[in-house]
Amino acid sequence: MARTHExxxxxxxxxxxxxxxxxxxAFSGAADIGEVLAAVQGVGDKDHEGWFRAWLGLGDRIAAQGEKSASSGHSVSAASAFLRAASYYATALNAAAALPSDDELLPTFRTHRAAWDRWVDLVDLDIERIEIPYQDTSMPGYLFRAPRAAAASRPLLVVANGSDGALTSLWSSAVHGALRRGYDALVFDGPGQQSMLFERGVPFRPDWEAVLTPVLDFVLERPGVDADRVAVYGISQAGYWVPRALAFEHRFAAAIVDPGVVDVSTSWTDHLPSNMKKLLSQGDDEKFDRDMAMGAKFSHELAYTWQFRARPYGTTGYAETMRAVLQYTVEKVAGQITTPLLITDPEHEQFWRGQSERLAALTPGVSTLVRFTEEEGADFHVQPLARALTEQRMFDWLDERLDR
Structure with a gap:
């Protein structure tokens, strides 16, 4: 029998x-498997333009279905279509980020967010658009209130995104499950993420306590929130953002990271030849930049991948970017975490292999490591084909931590 990694x-x-x-x-209604596989069939493995057009076209087609249903008064069907369209536009946005030109980035992001907002307005859920005060600006987000929640105060889950995910992915990874279990939920764009990057030009920052503390302050001021039962979930690179913040922000009742990330830079440095690592360690940035530029000139894959991954850091040169990424580590501060912490650990993790175990070792008094396996169909980064199982395990743990 073929395994998932085969x-x-x-x-x-x-x-x-x-x-x-x-x-x-698809588990949460944000995709339909048949239409996805049909749309990408025949697109070449290295056809970046074709890959982008396939997802953009699928989003356009499903959004048109949503408009037709909405104009005929079929709000349930319309909401379903716009949620799926937003998901497909989000994948198109990732594809656009790897194109040689940036011309498609902002229009595709805005098309994605417009489809998401159409879903927000049509779906039978209580959703509030919010702006979270942050330094001299604000971070846009959405506050979801649990359906049929009669309690005067309810638990709330703050959902933190990774390096390039869209809001539709947060719906699927955590918000959908939270609402079904009576949690309110909050999603937002932080520095370097989505609208903060594409529309406001605000890049990543390593000290995410400066981000999550204002978010928590905002949450605790909202009516109906149980201040003793506010938890936080972080997916993908937020497996770093959340532990970093928890080392300094101790008011969250519980936290989940999916997976754990101790050192973001290893997903970059593991792919560098030893001579390039030596140039970095010696501080020879000029030669490092020269050799990287030469490699990108002869490898479109390298050029596109670098462009996609480096953009949110707000840096210019290759060595400058690497030195920025090297700051994203919790190795020295993880021992300060006092919040109960669930850490997912998928088999065949392809970006931060072994780091969930490392984070658990650095936080032995508070952490619980939960493994996901190939045999369960739950391998690879963030268990993409096992979100129902992931939801079950993380919310069962969270319910128990919050004594629900």
Whole structure:
């Protein structure tokens, strides 16, 4: 019997993972597997333009279905279509980020967010658009209130995004499950993420306590929130953001990271040849930049991947970017975490292998490590084809931590 790591939708690992991540959202209604597989069929493994157009076209087609249903008064069908369209536009946005030109980035992001907002307005849920005060600006987000929640105060889950995810992925990874279990939920764009990056030009920052503390302050001022039962969930690179913040912000009742990330930079440095690592350690930035530029000139894949991953850091040169990324580590501060912490640990983790175990070792008094396996169909980064199982395990743990 073929194992999940042996079966692929594409010979390109990045393309394969995008397909897995998108169809994994079918569990929460944010994708329909057949229409996804039909749309990407025949797109070449290295056809970046074709990959982008396939997802953009699928989003356009499903959004048009949503408009037709809405104009005929079929709000349930319309909401379903716009949620799926938003998901497909989000995948198109990731594809656009790897194109040679940035011309498609902002229009695609705005198309994605417009579809998401159409869903927000049509779906039978209590959702409030919010602006969270942050330094001299604000962070946009959405506050979801649990359906049929009669209690005067309710638990709330803050959902933190990774490096490039869209709001539709947060719906699927945590908000959908939270609402079904009587939690309110809050999602937002932090520095370097989505609207903060594409529309406001605000890059990543390593000290995420400066981000999550204002979010928590905002949450605690909202009516109906049980201040003793506010938890936080972080997916993908938020497996770093959340532990970093928890080392300094101790008011969260519990936290989940999916997976754990101790050192963000290893997903970059593990792919560098030893001579390039030596140049970095010696501080020879000029030669490092020269050699990287030469490599990108002869490898479109390298150029596109670098462009996609470096953009949120707000840096310019290759060495400057690497030195920025090297700051994203919790190795020295993880011991300060006092919040109960659930850490997912998927088999065949392809970006931060072994780091969930490392984070658990650094936080032995507060952490619980939960493994996900190939045999369960739950391997690979953030268990893309096992979100129902992930939801079950993390919310069962969270219910118990919050004595629900």
């Amino acid at each position: 079966f692929t939708f594409s010979g390109n690992p990045d393309v394969d993972f995008e397909i897995r991540a998108t169809i994994g959202q």
